[in-house]
Amino acid sequence: AQSVTQPDIHITVSEGASLELRCNYSYGATPYLFWYVQSPGQGLQLLLKYFSGDTLVQGIKGFEAEFKRSQSSFNLRKPSVHWSDAAEYFCAVVGKGSGYALNFGKGTSLLVTP
């Protein structure tokens, strides 16, 4: 079955520092991958997605992610974190069944310190 692993439950970075959130997937074919962000008390907002083509994808809010098939990874990066980036980040992959429903990782909680 398609699955996603986010190894880091919590990450703390200083404002202005760079950020990398890890995501590993398990999928037999080319995966359709997403990163979503969830602020407290809010729904999920799409940051970026990868379907095919260029393996470095740009998203909103200055985020980017790189698809690496050899490592089964889709890590999210940002060169300089802002305090407003503090949130929960979810990596997801489209499943094979259930009408293209998404399989989510458990999420990574980002804390930004002054």
Add this chain to the structure above:
Amino acid sequence: EADIYQTPRYLVIGTGKKITLECSQTMGHDKMYWYQQDPGMELHLIHYSYGVNSTEKGDLSSESTVSRIRTEHFPLTLESARPSHTSQYLCASSESSGDRKTQYFGPGTRLLVL
């Protein structure tokens, strides 16, 4: 930006009550989904719909039911709420042609059953 709405945003209710969580989207999307999210956990699919008069159960067993009488509306009902139903419920939708894989989420309903 996605136009998908959920009401109520927060609901505290006693055991045994019947509740309906509303979800509406104005994007004309045929596919809609309900996910359940417990604190600190990933989202799990509980229901989905391909279009009007289509409903399917998701991967996570749920005592809730759904209906799809209109394209834009996908309500979720619990006939008799129990404390185990306490969770956050997120509604999403996606196109049925073009980009069929990207899902747009509503803000969620936080349910507390006492």
